[in-house]
Amino acid sequence: MSANNALHIAVLAGDGIGPEVMAPALEVLRKIEATTDLKFRFTEAPAGANNYRETGKSMPESTIRLCDEADAILLGACGLPSVRYPDNTEIMPQVELRFHFDLYAGVRPARLIPGVPSPIVGADQRGIDLIVIRESTEGLFASMGKGVVTDTEARETLVITRKTSERLFEFSFRLAERRKARGRPGQLTCVDKANVFKAFAFFREMFDDAAKRHPDVKTDRLYVDACSALLVKRPWDFDVMVMENMFGDILSDMTAGLIGGMGMAPSADIGDRHAVFQPCHGTAPDIMGQGKANPTGMILSAAMMLDWLADKHGLESAAEAGERIERAVDKAYADGIKPMEFGGGNGTADIAKAVLAAL
Ligand code: ATP
Ligand code: MG
Secondary structure, eight states: OOTTOOEEEEEEEESTTHHHHHHHHHHHHHHHHHHSSOOEEEEEOOOSHHHHHHHSOSSOHHHHHHHHHSSEEEEEEOOBTTBBOTTSOBOOHHHHHHHHTTOOEEEEEEEOOTTSOOSSTTHHHHOOEEEEEEEOSSBGGGGTTTOEEOSSOEEOOOBOOHHHHHHHHHHHHHHHHHHHHTTSOOEEEEEEOTTTOHHHHHHHHHHHHHHHHOTTSEEEEEEHHHHHHHHHHOGGGOSEEEEOHHHHHHHHHHHHHHTTOGGGOEEEEEOSSOEEEEESSOOOTTTTTTTOOOOHHHHHHHHHHHHHHHHHHTOHHHHHHHHHHHHHHHHHHHTTOOBGGGTOSBOHHHHHHHHHHHO
16 A cells, blocks of 8 residues: 555556446546545556557566556456467467466356346345465466477376475465455365365365364365356355365366356456456457447456455455445446346446446
8 A cells, every 4th residue: 555545557458359448447436535544546557459559568577567556457358369379379368377476266156136137047036155275376277377388298297396386275275264264154065076186085174184274164075077067056055165276277167157158247457466457358349339338247356356466465444345346246247237148238338337336
């Protein structure tokens, strides 16, 4: 926090629909600023495929420096199918940020907002309110760019370390405890494949050790395959779930599907000191520039940012503001907002207007 107590927010709008969903999220935060004692200082900075095309840099050093100094980082989405690095890999500065700032905990809540259609029968009655915590710096992704391919075979490596796993589990148990304090079950499920791979048995062992230090959190262990079936049959049985990078990548897209679509899902990548908040979705080039993008996930990511800042700096008013944003989003949907994303008639501007009005 700077001298005048303003929270300094690095704003990386990115590519595609990134800037389209960022604008309403910033409007929401400005409204929070106008109606609370919270103060923000927003600094926008370039990152992504468009910037790479223009300057040869997808994540300029100046942007990294800004992110390092800021209290939190808000990110739209980055990367475009038409712009790639010379070796033909995708431009993913969001992944660079994860590794650079060691943001090991990828937090992906999936809460079904009343009034939003879920593909799961019974979900409108039972509700869905779970969080996937995806380890975000190792697992199968530790192999990124290092895989070995010959004419006859290809190999990648799965890495699980004690250092990262222990921090990940501490974070996960703490989150489950905070949820419990807010009236959720406070149950933590470890998702792995410990029956087949030694690396996952190691993962589970460390989970069990952490569980001993947090006896007030109910724990559960599931193999990822069985877990997938349960997630679509009884998603309301889950509270907080923690898993390896690749499993989290896949299951968090699925849980976003359970709550109505990619545009609904917020996320956070959290480390010991830094954190990036961005919607789960990508740049969605198929709908960019048409005013169709659903900004809900981005707005809810801004709410998560306030909650994280509240926890970090002991700012009660930031926690309240985060909850206020969630309630405003709920009210917009209760009042009948239907995003084009799932067949309704409301585009970005309508959704933004409804949330701002509800605030
Ligand atoms: P990434 O590789 O970055 O994850 P992706 O190829 O998985 O990207 P997304 O950009 O996440 O793709 O989008 C998948 C599809 O979901 C898009 O083609 C788009 O139609 C839809 N979509 C994603 N985000 C939104 C949104 N905010 N509003 C409406 N539709 C969206
Ligand atoms: Mg994707």
